[in-house]
Amino acid sequence: MILNQDGPPHDDHRACQNVAVLGATGSIGTATIDVVRQLNQVDPENRWHISAASGHRNTQLLAELAGGLDQPPDRVILSNNVTNDDLGSDEARLRALGSRIEFGPEALVSAASDESVDVVVAAIVGRAGLESTLAAVEAGKRVALANKETLVVAGPVVSRACQQSGAELLPVDSEHSAIFQCIQAAASKPKKLILTASGGPFRNWTPEQMDEATLESALAHPTWQMGPKITIDSATMINKALEVIEAHWLFGIPAESIEVVVHPQSIIHSMVEFEDSSVIAQLSPPDMRLPIQYALTYPRRLPCPTPEFDRKQPWNLTLEPADTTRFPGLELGFEVAAAGGTAGAVLNAANEEAVGLFLAGKIRFTDIVKGCRDVLENHTHESNPPLNRLLELDRWARGELKKRFGFA
Ligand code: NAD
Ligand code: MG
Helix, strand or coil, X not given: CCCCCCCCCCCCCCCXXXXXXXXXXXXXXXXXXHHHHHHHHHCCCCEEEEEEEEECCCHHHHHHHHHCCCCCCCEEEECCCCCHHXXXXXXXXXXXXXXXXXXXXXXXXXXXXXXXXXXXEECCCCHHHHHHHHHHHHCCCEEEECCHXXXXXXXXXXXXXXXXHCCEEEECCHHHHHHHHHHHHHCCCEEEEEEEECCCCCCCCCHHHHHCCCHHHHCCCCCCCCCHHHHHHHHHCHHXXXXXXXXXXXXXXXXXXXXEEECCCCCEEEEEEECCCCEEEEECCCCCHHHHHHHHHCCCCCCCCCCCCCCCCCCCCCCEECCCCCCHHHHHHHHHHHHCCCHHHHHHHHHHHHHHHHHCCCCCCCHHHHHXXXXXXXXXXXXXXXXXXXXXXXXXXXXXXXXHCCCC
16 A cells, blocks of 8 residues: 555654645646645645746746746746757746756656655656656655556556655545545545546447547536546546556555446545445545645645535436446556556556547547557566566557557
């Protein structure tokens, strides 16, 4: 179990919490900045300081975000190997803040393991977040983990690193935060994890309709505002497949003790069944600021910018079984969680490439899952790969996926 949920939280509490937000310009990153801004109002005993913030390409947004903070970050990172010359007028804006400007993926690793950093918010999308997330874990930080792909690719490696360093890996993903909160509330070991899924924009679509799905319809998520990659993952339900694998590694629960149910309102974020068959659920409006904040302040609960429920209106909370015939991508999560080893790295890489091709208008929506299954079935499974083998297979699976659609 890599979540140190049985032990006490870190007690090396400092009055100023330095937070490194890796992926600050994204959906989770900007929500984190909002949470930190509000924490400085409701938590006067502590100061929350965004000491490092990274963006990949959007230098303008990074400069805007950094400039809008009460205190500028000590360092801002442009992880896409740009240089000062590429920054244009944003360079002057960033320089005026007095922050150090750093470039390239190595700067992410350096910020994640910096001695002065207390909490690393891992909010980069995809496998690109792996090295910095792992560096934070190895440095024994509190890691608020949004970047689920790191666990999908390298669950056993992260798990071992966590045990060695004593890092606190706290989930930001709303389902896993819900499960964590349910386990805390029950103070008991879980028997089954029941992940909820919104069902995405195609919940009621036929396979024929999905075959013709446009990019615009796939990006129109009914309940969550998220970055494009996870939005497409939600439409295929591969997001839920990745979350099954994430839950397996985070909570040390076998695939056969994890279930998925569809809950279109996205209010019940997940449930846990205990030994006596009692089920505990966590509910809140669909707003990522709550799980982000809980990962930062755990075990404390503080006022959060998430709106309260309007309980004067009728509540309509429905649960329905997940349909793996229409959403075959979901099955991949259970298969990969059960197989372990190299399977996660291969599924993740194939999916990232396929989503990229779909976003570029080069393949059909239903090709995403078909391509993932083909690449997974073409790979020779290894049960105990080291990190460099996982990264090799990541590259191999990307090439295979592209070849399958004639883009190699
Ligand atoms: P996003 O696309 O909005 O933001 C991604 C961030 O990563 C940006 O800051 C971008 O600059 C950075 N980035 C992109 N490519 C990079 C690269 N190659 N190297 C370094 N940085 C790079 O994505 P998001 O929706 O915020 O999702 C971020 C992570 O959080 C994903 O792993 C996602 O699965 C997870 N997550 C998101 C949500 C959500 O509500 N958005 C919910 C649960 C989990
Ligand atoms: Mg989720």
